Amino acid sequence: MKKYSEMSREELLALKKELDQQFADIKAQGLSLDMSRGKPGMDQLDISMEMMDVLKGDSDLKCETGVDCRNYGVPDGIPEAKRLLGAISEVDPDNIIIFGNSSLNVMFDTVARSMTHGVMGNTPWCKLDKVKFLCPVPGYDRHFKITEFFGIEMINIPMTPEGPDMDMVEKLVSEDAAVKGIWCVPKYSNPQGYTYSEETVKRFAHLKPAAPDFRIYWDNAYSVHHLYDEDQDFLLEILDECAKAGNPDMVYKFTSTSKISFPGSGIAAVAASKANLDDFRKYMQIQTIGHDKLNQLRHVRFFKDLAGVHEHMRKHAALIRPKFQLVDDILTRELDGLGIGEWTKPKGGYFISFESMEGCAKAIVAKAKEAGVVMTGAGATYPYGKDPKDSNIRIAPTYPDLKELEEAAKVFVVCVKLASVEKLLEA
């Protein structure tokens, strides 16, 4: 394979002609495919269908302490749900609060409450001239949207396969009291699928924040979302590390069952120190009379325990592993050695991160759209939607079926090639 950058203008023009024809052929097919969001496929939803049968009209709907889950009460979660989510989160059930159906909602509310009421007695952020969040990039677009919504200044932190650039994190967190948080997806990160190394987690735990209300937003969305049985990433447990480092209150750990049971109909949880959870409880008792305990009970009776969750996740893995492999195969076959793109090979999570040549991501995504394949918007993986190199594209392979995914991936590589050739011809 000859690298595109080594081709002559004539070679590029000939290649472009060929690719233009391929692209026209694809457009003529009138495809309508979606690789944009981290949505489970229908077959993944089917494996949780028995959850619909665990609570019946004649079931005992009391939790283990005898509280009737059909009525008001137990605002911070039934004990068995705390135990289950505690096991998933690798923390003691006492360090867990169970919330509603969306951990994103809890993150939003946490930022909102920090704005209006401050964190554990500190000045409300809305009274400060400037509040900043560190944003490892590329990252999760919905995290960035929350901090943007509240007018929080976002600072890009480059990601590496070991996690965020910790030199930069340490410097900014220790020197600037306006830095109040950092968004992290520490395991099978969105979008690269990287897992923070042991050293990275330890350096996080040993941060010396200038701001007493600095918090690590540790969105452990993919903690049990392995693709392989034998070859899994391991993430050091952060609460414990923070406590050992004398920073027990520095982290909020978020989790949910959205991509374990049903997206939108799962349960979410926060793991944190008692002091942090007491701070959460203060506003929770004003905000709501309580969350959906029947759904908590439904989850516990279906999964039973962590072993049940792992068994269930193996079924998910069996369904999505071929999709990740298919995309990787097509990318490898079509792009390897051409010097026009690199991509990650995650062992879990929901995404593959693709790096095109500089200045090509928007053009690739636009071409894919033109050809009937919806990708996550170029730039979405960066704060303010601004990818400084215009090179990152998030690939979400789970939602389409294998046949659709194969088509979509084939369209994608043609778009990558065409946009790259056009870029090189521009130069």
Next chain:
Amino acid sequence: MKKYSEMSREELLALKKELDQQFADIKAQGLSLDMSRGKPGMDQLDISMEMMDVLKGDSDLKCETGVDCRNYGVPDGIPEAKRLLGAISEVDPDNIIIFGNSSLNVMFDTVARSMTHGVMGNTPWCKLDKVKFLCPVPGYDRHFKITEFFGIEMINIPMTPEGPDMDMVEKLVSEDAAVKGIWCVPKYSNPQGYTYSEETVKRFAHLKPAAPDFRIYWDNAYSVHHLYDEDQDFLLEILDECAKAGNPDMVYKFTSTSKISFPGSGIAAVAASKANLDDFRKYMQIQTIGHDKLNQLRHVRFFKDLAGVHEHMRKHAALIRPKFQLVDDILTRELDGLGIGEWTKPKGGYFISFESMEGCAKAIVAKAKEAGVVMTGAGATYPYGKDPKDSNIRIAPTYPDLKELEEAAKVFVVCVKLASVEKLLEA
């Protein structure tokens, strides 16, 4: 019956001795009863148990537009849920957004968002020197807690059987741009069970607010919660009235199925103008990926339509009507003519409002607690927990069974008598 106020000191002392003995006898029983919160009784929860069976492991879980309710999507509610909650709210489904399990949570979030982002482009309230809410009193404690939490100044508005004192509301709303809202439970109000008259609703619709971002928080929590088939209160539909009066954006109408299906596991909704709902959608799309659509589907398939809801509510009424009657019977038998208390006789809702002699409410609730009967805290029905006359007590008759309720009501009347005698002896 002789009025207590007409008794001589000797008569009062003799009475006190008798009541002290009764109170001692009650305490000796070691009761543990609860008339504090508007919780449905267990028998009421039982009538919704078939809801557990409507979604099964082999059910089609698509909504009527073909969207799979198990997956992400449709953030503002599936069409059939909008239709059902629209019917309950008496508005067009286009004027409905479906939320999660708690309308209180939506009210909290609405105030929170008004604080940080403002209402429909107006200045965020956190940037204003002063924000005020009008609070018809006695009213719902959890409303007042929300505005207190956000540092909003609350102004008491006396309630009448026709609704809030509208002269006062009109004056304050039209003269003071700091008045941004009013809390209303317009039908079978909490705690009196009053329903706003047609004139009151029309005067609300014709308000001329000084503040462009003034909103009526119309918490229609008990819209279908009648006690009687034949003798029901009627409430004029406020959205329509506001539109006719040229104030289409002036009201948020909240509702939920908390006391229709299962408290904590129901679905909530907001009805409002398109402009207001678009304002809601702006933050919703940042706050969450969506609410629990399976629970929406579960509700629609169980209730089917408004007729199904009404049929279901008749079952609730059959269970709680005797409780309201029992309390009223005991209060009438024991207190009528004594001049030491008055109470409401609601035709729906969840509460009876009791007015003791001035300065007695705290003492009555304290005595009841001493005797093993938990009541809503005295003062809770007023902003900041401060009942200026110390006379209002909210009675919640639904949760105890009839036998417990009878015991609790009997304890209550003894406490009322004893506290009243003690008050008169003090004078």
